[in-house]
Amino acid sequence: MTQASPPIGDLLAALHALPGVSVLVVGDAMVDRYVYGEVDRISPEAPVPVLRAGRETAVLGGAGNVVRNLAALGAAVRFVAAVGDDPAGEELQRLLAAEPRVSADLAIEHGRITTLKVRYVAGGQQLLRADRETAAPLAAAAADRLTQAALAGVAACSVVMLSDYGKGVLRPELLAAILQAAREAGRPVVVDPKGGDFGRYRGATLVTPNRRELAEASGMPVDGDDAIVAAARAILAATGIEALLVTRSQDGASLITADAVSHLPAEARDVWDVSGAGDTVAAVAAMVLGTGRGLETAARLANAAAGIVVGKAGTATVEPRELEALLRRADLLAGGDKIAHVDDAARIAAAWRADGLTVGFTNGCFDLLHPGHVSLLAAARSRCDRLIVGLNSDASTRRLKGETRPIQTETARALVLASMGSVDMVVVFDEDTPLALIEALRPDLLVKGADYSVDQVIGADLVRSWGGGVFLAPLSEGHSTTRLVRGMRG
Incomplete structure (x- = not known):
C-alpha cells in the first residue's frame, strides 16, 4: 500500500508546531573543523597539492550536528554524550555552551580522545580529511554517569533521538535501557544507525539508514524500489522496529512500514555537500514525531529539509523560513x-x-x-x-x-x-x-x-x-x- 502525501497545509502546520518541542539526544559527539585555503602548486616532495591555509572554523559534528539542527528549528535540547579531557573536548564544550537552546550533560573520561575531524578545503573541494578519535566503549564510571543522565532525560522530553556513530557511547546495554524507558514513558524514539546489527534498536519508532547502511544491515540487494522495500521489511520483521526512512541520495527517500510504502522524490535543486544530511533527516523527523504527528508527515518534512541542507557547504543546518519557503513552492507549477x-x-x-x-x-x-x-x-x-x-x-x-x-x-x-x-x-x-x-x-x-x-x-x-x-x-x-x-x- 502506498501512502498518500499529507496536504501542504498539514505540513506547514507541523512545521509551525516544531518550536518548543523537547528532544533528548544521546550519541557520539564530535568536532568538525574546516581549514580553508588556496592551492596553486604541487609539492616537490610528493605528487600532492600544497594548501596555503587561511581561515579555520569549527562546528559541532556527529550527534552534535543533530543538536545544531534541532536547535536551529527551535527545539529545546538535552544532550547526553561523552568527551575526553583533551583540547578537542574543551572545544566541544565551548561550542555547546554557545547554543542557547541546548543543555549538555557530558560524561568526561580521562585519557579518551574526543573525536575530531579536520577537513582541508580549497576551491570549494575537500582535499583531505584527518580524524583523531577513540572508538572503544566507555569505561565503567563514565558509562554509568551517561546512563543515569540519559534515563533521567527520557521522561522530561517529547521524543528521544539516538545518534549512533559507532564511537563507543551507545553500547547495547544503554540502547536497551533507553528504548525500554521510552516505551514505558510513551516517547517515540528515532535512531540514526551505525553498523550491521539493527537488532540493537529493537522497538524503535523510526530508524533512518542510508542505502549503504540498509544493504549492510539486511545483507540484501538495494538496487531499486522493490529491492529497498524487501530489504527494509526483512529488517522490520527481524527487529520489531516500527518504520525505516531510507535516505537514497539523488533518488530521495523511502518510508517503509510493515504495510505501507512512500517513495519521496529528492527535493534538492543543487547538491553541494551531503555531509551531515543524515543528521538533518533524523533531527527533523524526531521533532515532527515529538509534536504528536505521524510518520508520513515526519518523513515528508525530513526529506524536504535534506534537500535544503545538501545545497550548503559542510555540516549545515536548516532554518524554519527555508523549509517553509520550500514547502510553499512544492505544489506550484508556475509563478x-x-x-x-x-x-x-x-x-x-x-x-x-x-x-x-x-x-x-x-x-x-x-x-x-x-x-x-x-x-x-x-x-x-x-x-x-x-x-x-x-x-x-x-x-x-x-x-x-x-x-x-x-x-x-x-x-x-x-x-x-x-x-x-x-x-x-x-x-x-x-x-x-x-x-x-x-x-x-x-x-x-x-x-x-x-x-x-x-x-x-x-x-x-x-x-x-x-x-x-x-x-x-x-x-x-x-x-x-x-x-x-x-x-x-x-
Whole structure:
C-alpha cells in the first residue's frame, strides 16, 4: 500500500508546531573543523597539492550536528554524550555552551580522545580529511554517569533521538535501557544507525539508514524500489522496529512500514555537500514525531529539509523560513519564484527601494479571484513599480471568514495571484492582520479598496510614518467573494 502525501497545509502546520518541542539526544559527539585555503602548486616532495591555509572554523559534528539542527528549528535540547579531557573536548564544550537552546550533560573520561575531524578545503573541494578519535566503549564510571543522565532525560522530553556513530557511547546495554524507558514513558524514539546489527534498536519508532547502511544491515540487494522495500521489511520483521526512512541520495527517500510504502522524490535543486544530511533527516523527523504527528508527515518534512541542507557547504543546518519557503513552492507549477517567505520578501523589497523603485502593498484572502480583485490589483500596480500581495493563510482565513472558508488552499490562491502580471510577489501570513508584515516590508504605498476610509486601513499610520502613502483603489461594482460562495451553495 502506498501512502498518500499529507496536504501542504498539514505540513506547514507541523512545521509551525516544531518550536518548543523537547528532544533528548544521546550519541557520539564530535568536532568538525574546516581549514580553508588556496592551492596553486604541487609539492616537490610528493605528487600532492600544497594548501596555503587561511581561515579555520569549527562546528559541532556527529550527534552534535543533530543538536545544531534541532536547535536551529527551535527545539529545546538535552544532550547526553561523552568527551575526553583533551583540547578537542574543551572545544566541544565551548561550542555547546554557545547554543542557547541546548543543555549538555557530558560524561568526561580521562585519557579518551574526543573525536575530531579536520577537513582541508580549497576551491570549494575537500582535499583531505584527518580524524583523531577513540572508538572503544566507555569505561565503567563514565558509562554509568551517561546512563543515569540519559534515563533521567527520557521522561522530561517529547521524543528521544539516538545518534549512533559507532564511537563507543551507545553500547547495547544503554540502547536497551533507553528504548525500554521510552516505551514505558510513551516517547517515540528515532535512531540514526551505525553498523550491521539493527537488532540493537529493537522497538524503535523510526530508524533512518542510508542505502549503504540498509544493504549492510539486511545483507540484501538495494538496487531499486522493490529491492529497498524487501530489504527494509526483512529488517522490520527481524527487529520489531516500527518504520525505516531510507535516505537514497539523488533518488530521495523511502518510508517503509510493515504495510505501507512512500517513495519521496529528492527535493534538492543543487547538491553541494551531503555531509551531515543524515543528521538533518533524523533531527527533523524526531521533532515532527515529538509534536504528536505521524510518520508520513515526519518523513515528508525530513526529506524536504535534506534537500535544503545538501545545497550548503559542510555540516549545515536548516532554518524554519527555508523549509517553509520550500514547502510553499512544492505544489506550484508556475509563478513559484514570486512566492516568498517574509524574510526573503523584506530583503527583496529593500533591494527594489535601493534601486529607486516604489514598492506597493495590498492584502486579502483572495479566495475566489473575480473581476473585482483583478481591477484592484491592476489599479494598485499602476501606482507603484513593484506590487507585493499579503495573502491570508488557510488558518488566518478560517478565523476571519469561518470554518467553511477558504474554498481554495493557500497554495492554490498563491499560485493564481503569482501568475498575474500585476503582482510581483506574494507573501503568505498567518496573523489576523497584515500589520507585522507591513512593518517588515516597509512599503512606500499601501493599497485598499475604496470601501475603506484611510483611518480604517490597517497599517496606514505606520506607512505614513516613514513617508509612504495610502491609495484607495476604485471598486468594480457587483463583485464579491462572499456573494459568489453563497451562490455556489444555493
